[in-house]
Amino acid sequence: MKSAALTHVQVPEALRRRGIDEVLVFQAGLRHRFRRIEVRDGLLLHGEQGWGECSPFWDYGATESASWLHAGLEAATRPLPAPVRDLVEVNVTIPVVSPTQARRLIAASGGCMTAKVKVADPGSDLRQDCARVAAARAELGPEGRIRVDANAAWSVDEAVAAVIELDAAAEGLEYVEQPCPSVEELARVRRRITVPVAADESVRRADDPVAVARAGAADIVIVKAQPLGGVARALDVVDRAGLDAVVSSALDTSVGLGIGTALAASLPRLGHACGLATIELFTGDVTTSPLLPEGGALVPRRVEADQPVHQDVPRALVDRWVERLTAICHEL
Ligand SMILES: O=C(O)CCC(=O)C1=CC=C[C@@H](O)[C@@H]1C(=O)O
Ligand SMILES: [Mg+2]
Numbered sequence: 001m002k003s004a005a006l007t008h009v010q011v012p013e014a015l016r017r018r019g020i021d022e023v024l025v026f027q028a029g030l031r032h033r034f035r036r037i038e039v040r041d042g043l044l045l046h047g048e049q050g051w052g053e054c055s056p057f058w059d060y061g062a063t064e065s066a067s068w069l070h071a072g073l074e075a076a077t078r079p080l081p082a083p084v085r086d087l088v089e090v091n092v093t094i095p096v097v098s099p100t101q102a103r104r105l106i107a108a109s110g111g112c113m114t115a116k117v118k119v120a121d122p123g124s125d126l127r128q129d130c131a132r133v134a135a136a137r138a139e140l141g142p143e144g145r146i147r148v149d150a151n152a153a154w155s156v157d158e159a160v161a162a163v164i165e166l167d168a169a170a171e172g173l174e175y176v177e178q179p180c181p182s183v184e185e186l187a188r189v190r191r192r193i194t195v196p197v198a199a200d201e202s203v204r205r206a207d208d209p210v211a212v213a214r215a216g217a218a219d220i221v222i223v224k225a226q227p228l229g230g231v232a233r234a235l236d237v238v239d240r241a242g243l244d245a246v247v248s249s250a251l252d253t254s255v256g257l258g259i260g261t262a263l264a265a266s267l268p269r270l271g272h273a274c275g276l277a278t279i280e281l282f283t284g285d286v287t288t289s290p291l292l293p294e295g296g297a298l299v300p301r302r303v304e305a306d307q308p309v310h311q312d313v314p315r316a317l318v319d320r321w322v323e324r325l326t327a328i329c330h331e332l
Contacts, residue, residue: 001279001284002285003284003286003288003306006026006306006309006313007024007309012329015045020073020077021046023043023325024043024046025321026041026043027040027041027313028041028285029283031281034118040253041055041321042253043055045076046076047073049077049078050075050076050304051075051303052071052073052256053226053252053256054226054325055250055251055252055256062328062330063331065328067227067229068226069328069329070229071228071229071230072226075255075256075259080231083262084267084268088274088297089113089270089274089296090112090273090276090293091112091147092114092116092277093116093275093277093278096124099131102132109296110296111297112277113145114296115140115147116177117129117133117136117148118149119150119162119166120153120162121151126165129148129162130168133146133166145273147173147176148163148177149177149200150176150180152179154180159179160192164193173195174272175272176193177200182202183199183202183206186215186217187215196219198220199213199218199222200222200224202218203223204228209228210237213241221238222246223238225250225259226256231266234263235266238267244271246273247261247264247267247274248260248276253282254289254290257291258291258301258303260276276291276298286306
């Protein structure tokens with residue numbers, strides 16, 4: 001894996017006051033288009049506990065991005081929660097790719113026995129989604145688990161019809177993640193299908209991340225440290241939701257993945273593989289020892305950003321991040 005581009009920027013006073021002594025902008029390529037992006041960029045923050053990440057996607061405004069900054073600050077300045085397990089089982093993430101590529105990604109995943117397959121993307125139809133899911137089953141064999149993520153793309157009726165077909169193509173789905181946008185729709189889908197429902201956007205982009213659990217609209221909550229405002233807040237969401245949790249990445253670098261893995265390692269109950277094997281989707285990382293799975297699992301550890309920093313992020317991107325960080329600091 002190549003090195004991501006990294007460049008130092010001045011630490012804003014608002015962050016210095018909170019214990020941050022170094023801020024880096026990073027830029028890394030993605031192997032496949034994911035969430036309509038081909039390049040991932042963001043910030044790394046350093047404090048007395050090590051490195052944290054703040055990498056909100058560009059479609060997030062300053063107010064929503066404040067949770068991501070809060071997570072980065074917490075990671076850099078507060079100790080991680082005590083682990084209750086030494087290994088965190090993870091899933092391989094399959095973007096909208098051909099069946100052959102899906103099989104290759106699974107074969108090269110470092111032993112993952114669970115695959116999360118992206119479906120309902122504008123770039124593919126249900127027939128192609130079923131072919132990708134069937135390829136995943138062929139590669140994993142009968143012991144493997146397959147989950148699909150629709151990113152809120154379906155109506156209730158579309159979701160019910162699609163899940164029946166995908167469940168057949170997968171020879172059994174572990175769960176369907178965020179089939180529809182609203183909590184109310186998730187509840188209606190859940191009543192009509194036998195496949196369990198996981199809530200992602202209804203947790204990470206909701207005013208009340210626990211509302212979906214209270215409404216009986218999901219069987220599983222997906223928790224991502226950055227959008228939820230950090231590890232402590234994510235642990236609180238899982239506790240209050242009272243449901244099984246799957247810790248996933250926000251397409252973080254290995255710095256954020258290390259924090260996510262520590263969160264997963266500290267959960268009192270963990271019954272499913274976590275979505276933290278996403279550095280495989282990157283062409284470069286901010287460390288020379290990326291957080292890659294072995295035997296289908298990650299070992300929780302803090303990850304340090306590479307030194308020396310080569311100051312090689314394009315100037316225009318650095319300026320964009322400096323401006324954005326100033327705006328997000330106002331929302332802290
Ligand atoms: O859960 C995984 O396997 C990996 C993480 C993942 O799929 C996502 C990360 C970041 C943005 C999201 O569009 C996407 C998701 O919806 O879960
Ligand atoms: Mg999702």
